[in-house]
Each structure stands twice: as C-alpha cells, then as structure tokens.
Amino acid sequence: MYPCHFHHKRAVDVVCRHGPARVLELVQLGADFTRNRDGSLHLTREGGHSGRRIVHAADLTGAEIERALLAAARATGNVEFFEHHLAVDLVTDEVGGAPHCFGVDVLDTRSNTACRFLSLATMLASGGAGQVYPNTTNPHVATGDGIAMAYRAGAAVSNMEFVQFHPTALFSKKGAGGGGGGGEAGRVFLISEAVRGEGGVLLNSRGERFMASYDDRLELAPRDVVARAIQDQMMSHASDHVWLDISHKPARDVLSHFPNIAARCKEDGIDITRDPIPVLPAQHYTCGGVATGLRGETGVQGLYACGEVACSGLHGANRLASNSLLEGLVFADRAAGPSVAHAEYALRHCGGELRRAATAAPAGAGAAAAAATAPAEWAAGRRGELQALMWRAAGIVRREAALAAALARVEELSAEAAAAAARHGVSAPLVELSNLLTCARLILSCALQRKESRGGHFSPDYPGLDPEARPSLVALPPRRVGTNGGVGQGAGDDARTGAGAGAGARGAAGGGAPGSPKKRAKRPAAAPAPAAQREAAHREMAVRSTPRDQE
Incomplete structure (x- = not known):
C-alpha cells in the first residue's frame, strides 16, 4: 500500500481516472489554457515526469484556474463571498460519541468583530503553512489555519514532516x-x-x-x-x-x-x-495536512478538506510537480455528494447540537473591545523568530539536535501566544501566530520521530530509508468537544497517534494506520456516550481518516 515515498495507490488511481474530466470541466467553465496550433491542449513537462502531460496556461496556470472558477461562482447568483474574514475555529460538538462540525467562527478583520457561520457541511480549502518559513512562494495568509483548526477540533493530521x-x-x-x-x-x-x-x-x-x-x-x-x-x-x-x-x-x-x-x-x-x-x-x-479519505472526509463528521490543507495520500513524502491543482479539483468534486448526504443526516439527527451552536457566543466575541491593545508588533516579532528558527532547524537538511532545540523554543512561544490571547482577545495577528506555532510543532515533532530520510525530509543523522517506516498520523487525545473551541487550544497539548498510527508528536516512529473496514459502521443514535464509547469512536475516526482501499 505504501511504496517508497508513501503514495497511496488508491488515491493515485482516483486522480488518474478522474483528473482528465475535471480539466475538461475547467475548459467548459472558461479556463483559457495554452493550445497548440491545431487547437489541441499544449502539454509541458516538469521535474520527475517521464513525459509531457501537464496542461497549463502559459506560466500562470493557477491564476487562470482561479479566475475561471471565481467567474463561474459569481455567475451562479447564489454564492456569497465574504472577503476580509479570517476563520478562527471550527464549531464542533459530539453526536453519539463522535465529533461533528457545525460551521466556523470568523473574525471580520476590517471591523474586528466576530461572527459565527453555521453549516451542515464544511469544506476546508485554506492552503498550506508556507509562512512557517522566512522564504516561501506562498502568500502572507498561508499560515496553516485549516490544518491547525482541524487538529484542534480532533481531526487526524498526517505527514507534516514532509515539506x-x-x-x-x-x-x-x-x-x-x-x-x-x-x-x-x-x-x-x-x-x-x-x-x-x-x-x-x-x-x-x-x-x-x-x-x-x-x-x-x-x-x-x-x-x-x-x-x-x-x-x-x-x-x-x-x-x-x-x-x-x-x-x-x-x-x-x-x-x-x-x-x-x-x-x-x-x-x-x-x-x-x-x-x-x-x-x-x-x-x-x-505535503502533509489534514488526513482525508478518498471523498475528502476527515475524522470529524461533516468536515471535509481538499487541496494543500489536506493529506489525501496522493503526494506521499514528496509531491510530483503540478499535481497539486489536479488533486484539489478531483477531491473537491468527490466530496460534493458525501457532503450533501451528511447535511441531510445532520438535519434529521443533529437538531439539538445545531440549536446549541446557534445560541453560543462565537470565539473572539470580545475582539472589538480588545483590538486597540492587541500586540500586533509583538506577534510580528515572534512570527519572524519562528520563521528563522524553522529554516535553521527544519529546512532542506535537518539534524536531530537542532530539531529538538527548535521544538523546545516553539513550546515556549506557544505558551506566550496563549497568554497573549487570554489577555488581549482574538486578533488576526494572534490567530495566525497561534496557527503557525501549531503547524511548526507538528512539523518538528513528526520530523524528530522519523528515523530515516525520505522525500521532503532529509537528515544526515539518518540518511537511509527505513523499509518498515509508515506515514505519520497525529491526533489530539480524545476530549469532550463543545461549540466554542477558542483559538490556540491544543498548541501546547501532548499529541498522540490514532489506533495503530505512527510518528506522532509524542508517539513511536514508523507506525501506520491500518486499513479501514470494507463497510462503514452504522451511525450510532444521538445519545450521551460513556467515556469508553467516546474514546472508541475517536479511534475509529483516526483510522477512517486515512485513505481507504475502496472509493
């Protein structure tokens, strides 16, 4: 199931079979790709490729896809856009002992006011965590928000050491x-x-x-x-x-x-x-991110993820050039049907939890009053320190001693950030800093546990491949979740792996998640669950969050 670089065969097969249709759908939506003189799509070649297979729009393919999709979404007339809004935390609650997502708490960065978006199904498409490093091709807002929020909500995170x-x-x-x-x-x-x-x-x-x-x-x-x-x-x-x-x-x-x-x-x-x-x-x-199945599902019911925020199993330890756009297209499309089915389930069985989510105050409700004293300069300074630290310790070449020292400093910075949030309330600089620290801690912890060199993780201390190594899978310990998560939670908590998983922040290196059952377990009734049942449900979620052997 996991060859040299941890690519999951089923995920690769799904993208290869469904990818061409998604590209042609973009053409139908108006994407203007580069063509040959005869009108056929021009194909280029990139690193690691054995032949020409990449459809492109000159040298700005991503920007052209974004333009076409935004134009199509606006043309529908029933899609609302909320610009200058920053997601703070997912709205979660337990149903039958398992975590469910019912939307997201959001900060309007212009008015510095908080609001809650309720949802029967939520898709994370928030990109990666490039701003953990000082030099990145990612934009300033790529602060790992989706990965950190999903981790705090109880979703498993996989392969974070592979950058x-x-x-x-x-x-x-x-x-x-x-x-x-x-x-x-x-x-x-x-x-x-x-x-x-x-x-x-x-x-x-x-x-x-x-x-x-x-x-x-x-x-x-x-x-x-x-x-x-x-x-x-x-x-x-x-x-x-x-x-x-x-x-x-x-x-x-x-x-x-x-x-x-x-x-x-x-x-x-x-x-x-x-x-x-x-x-x-x-x-x-x-390359790592929120662990998802072959239809974008995560370990939190009603929460889906696609694109760089997700770890679908396609990229393994080292992404092949130009596969990222295609992955996002394929798994976003495949998540549509299951998300509709879950929404119908939530309407029938989660009425109490939805009412509780609607009446609870959103995370950061007092942000406006604290905005004047929010330590933006302090957060910027700590962000710069974190970026320099991560480049030295967890850059292209990594050594165990430097990783350990960096992790200790990240723990200290996480405590400082949590204290600042408690004093000053929610603000965009503190939210982004907290999320960057969470992602940095996951990268460093997983890198320390991997006693080999593979793909995007290279250590002269362990230069060879370990044939017994498996993809990493990290999750917070089971806990009762509520409808008001709070930014920064989990930044300093001990992480643990799901049942049978490996390379967690505090777990043993080299483990892997076993394959999930062929049939999905019947949903339990929405009733209070004892601690043992809740823990078993969380373990099942961790296992199910990895790509399955069936669609």
Missing part, C-alpha cells in the same frame, strides 16, 4: 527574502519548473553545470533532489544563489511559454532570452 522546497525561486535583492519589489515580505517569486522542463539548465557560481553529479535525471530530478543539490553548491562555493539558464533556446519560444516570468525578471534587469536567472530554493508546498 517541499522548490529549487528555483527568483533571487532578488529588491525585497525582503528575495520577494522582489512591491511584493509581500518573505514571499519569493517562483520560477516555474517548466523552465527546466523546456530545456533550462542549472549552473553554479563558476558557470558549471552540476546536476550530473547528483542525479541521472539532471535538472528534471524530483524537487527534493534538485533543492539539496542547489543548497550544496551554494554552501560549497559560498554563494547566495545559482543560475538557471534557458537563453540557449529560441527567444520566441521562451517568451511565448514564459511571458510572466520574463516580465518579472525584466524588473530586475534580467533578459531571460539572453541572461541566466539567479535562483535559490524556497518553501513551496506542505
């Missing part, structure tokens, strides 16, 4: 962290892997091509291999970047394939048809 660092982000002296002029602090500009797929080569500071010394696949080796090679070259030659050169290709082809990259590099005085591009590795993708 992908993209080999080629633009090195620029214009902005903080190489972010470039006018960009967000700490956010770097991504030089697409397709540049190497179309023939770009990597050169060190001496102008020497070096990938042949690391992998037979050269520049198209998997991202973890290329990122470590670049870092090794930078350290060996005391340089702060290497070069990516595609200037040997016809200028017309380069500009037609990479117009946005060419425009951004031009801002730094770089003509990519003539000059090599200065690049360096940066955090790019969180």
Whole structure:
C-alpha cells in the first residue's frame, strides 16, 4: 500500500481516472489554457515526469484556474463571498460519541468583530503553512489555519514532516527574502519548473553545470533532489544563489511559454532570452495536512478538506510537480455528494447540537473591545523568530539536535501566544501566530520521530530509508468537544497517534494506520456516550481518516 515515498495507490488511481474530466470541466467553465496550433491542449513537462502531460496556461496556470472558477461562482447568483474574514475555529460538538462540525467562527478583520457561520457541511480549502518559513512562494495568509483548526477540533493530521522546497525561486535583492519589489515580505517569486522542463539548465557560481553529479535525471530530478543539490553548491562555493539558464533556446519560444516570468525578471534587469536567472530554493508546498479519505472526509463528521490543507495520500513524502491543482479539483468534486448526504443526516439527527451552536457566543466575541491593545508588533516579532528558527532547524537538511532545540523554543512561544490571547482577545495577528506555532510543532515533532530520510525530509543523522517506516498520523487525545473551541487550544497539548498510527508528536516512529473496514459502521443514535464509547469512536475516526482501499 505504501511504496517508497508513501503514495497511496488508491488515491493515485482516483486522480488518474478522474483528473482528465475535471480539466475538461475547467475548459467548459472558461479556463483559457495554452493550445497548440491545431487547437489541441499544449502539454509541458516538469521535474520527475517521464513525459509531457501537464496542461497549463502559459506560466500562470493557477491564476487562470482561479479566475475561471471565481467567474463561474459569481455567475451562479447564489454564492456569497465574504472577503476580509479570517476563520478562527471550527464549531464542533459530539453526536453519539463522535465529533461533528457545525460551521466556523470568523473574525471580520476590517471591523474586528466576530461572527459565527453555521453549516451542515464544511469544506476546508485554506492552503498550506508556507509562512512557517522566512522564504516561501506562498502568500502572507498561508499560515496553516485549516490544518491547525482541524487538529484542534480532533481531526487526524498526517505527514507534516514532509515539506517541499522548490529549487528555483527568483533571487532578488529588491525585497525582503528575495520577494522582489512591491511584493509581500518573505514571499519569493517562483520560477516555474517548466523552465527546466523546456530545456533550462542549472549552473553554479563558476558557470558549471552540476546536476550530473547528483542525479541521472539532471535538472528534471524530483524537487527534493534538485533543492539539496542547489543548497550544496551554494554552501560549497559560498554563494547566495545559482543560475538557471534557458537563453540557449529560441527567444520566441521562451517568451511565448514564459511571458510572466520574463516580465518579472525584466524588473530586475534580467533578459531571460539572453541572461541566466539567479535562483535559490524556497518553501513551496506542505505535503502533509489534514488526513482525508478518498471523498475528502476527515475524522470529524461533516468536515471535509481538499487541496494543500489536506493529506489525501496522493503526494506521499514528496509531491510530483503540478499535481497539486489536479488533486484539489478531483477531491473537491468527490466530496460534493458525501457532503450533501451528511447535511441531510445532520438535519434529521443533529437538531439539538445545531440549536446549541446557534445560541453560543462565537470565539473572539470580545475582539472589538480588545483590538486597540492587541500586540500586533509583538506577534510580528515572534512570527519572524519562528520563521528563522524553522529554516535553521527544519529546512532542506535537518539534524536531530537542532530539531529538538527548535521544538523546545516553539513550546515556549506557544505558551506566550496563549497568554497573549487570554489577555488581549482574538486578533488576526494572534490567530495566525497561534496557527503557525501549531503547524511548526507538528512539523518538528513528526520530523524528530522519523528515523530515516525520505522525500521532503532529509537528515544526515539518518540518511537511509527505513523499509518498515509508515506515514505519520497525529491526533489530539480524545476530549469532550463543545461549540466554542477558542483559538490556540491544543498548541501546547501532548499529541498522540490514532489506533495503530505512527510518528506522532509524542508517539513511536514508523507506525501506520491500518486499513479501514470494507463497510462503514452504522451511525450510532444521538445519545450521551460513556467515556469508553467516546474514546472508541475517536479511534475509529483516526483510522477512517486515512485513505481507504475502496472509493
């Protein structure tokens, strides 16, 4: 079930079978993908690929998909958008001894007021936790909010130690962290892997091509291999970047394939048809996340997850280039039917819990009164400290002693953040800091428990593969949940693995979740459950949160 890099065969099969239909659906919704002269979709190739298979929109595929989907959603007339609203915590309660989600508490960041969104089914599509690191291709809001909220709510989280660092982000002296002029602090500009797929080569500071010394696949080796090679070259030659050169290709082809990259590099005085591009590795993708089944379900009933926030089993320990967009499309579509079925169930059987959720005060209800004293500068300082700490200890290369020291400091920062939230109330800077600390703790704890090197986790202390190792699975101990979670809960709690799971924050390394039963257990009646029944239900949720062998 779990080959070398922990890809789950059923998840891979589902994406391969259902992916083409989802891409064609985007075309029907108006996505303008790059085409060949005969009108067929143009396919490109990226790292780790054996052939051309990637549909794209020049070099801004994600932005084009987002544009098309937003336009389609607005055209329906029955979808409401709430911009400048930050999710604080999930609204949860127990039904028959198992946790259920009934919506989310939200902070309006403009008025600094809290409100509650009740829901019969909730989908997390909040992205990853790139802002745990100082240099990332992720936006400033990628603070792991969905992962942290789901973890606090009792959902299992898997494979958090596997963080992908993209080999080629633009090195620029214009902005903080190489972010470039006018960009967000700490956010770097991504030089697409397709540049190497179309023939770009990597050169060190001496102008020497070096990938042949690391992998037979050269520049198209998997991202973890290329990122470590670049870092090794930078350290060996005391340089702060290497070069990516595609200037040997016809200028017309380069500009037609990479117009946005060419425009951004031009801002730094770089003509990519003539000059090599200065690049360096940066955090790019969180391979782990909320453990989900093959229809987006999590260990909390009524809570679904898709995209980078989720760990579906597709990516394993190291995501293959360009699979992230496809994964989000496939599992979002597959979650639609089950979420409708759960909503109908909740209407019939969860009336009392829904009424209780509707009458309880949302988390952060006193935020407006405390806004003036919220320590935004203090939170920003702690956030910067955390990012530097994580880069040193849990970056491309990790050592056990540094991981342990970093975890101890994260525990201290978590306690400080919880105390600040208790004093000042809920504010956006404190919510994001708390969530970043939770994700950092999960990354460090899982990394410490993994006594091997695999995919996005590399440690010279344990350089080889452990054939008995399994994907990590972490969950908070069973506890009675209520309708007002409270930001920061769980940040300093001991975590434990679900039944049969491994590599938890306080668990033994190398365990794995057993396969779930072929048939889903019948839902218990909505009645008070004894402690033993609640604990058994939580164990079942942890097991069911892993990808199953059937659809």
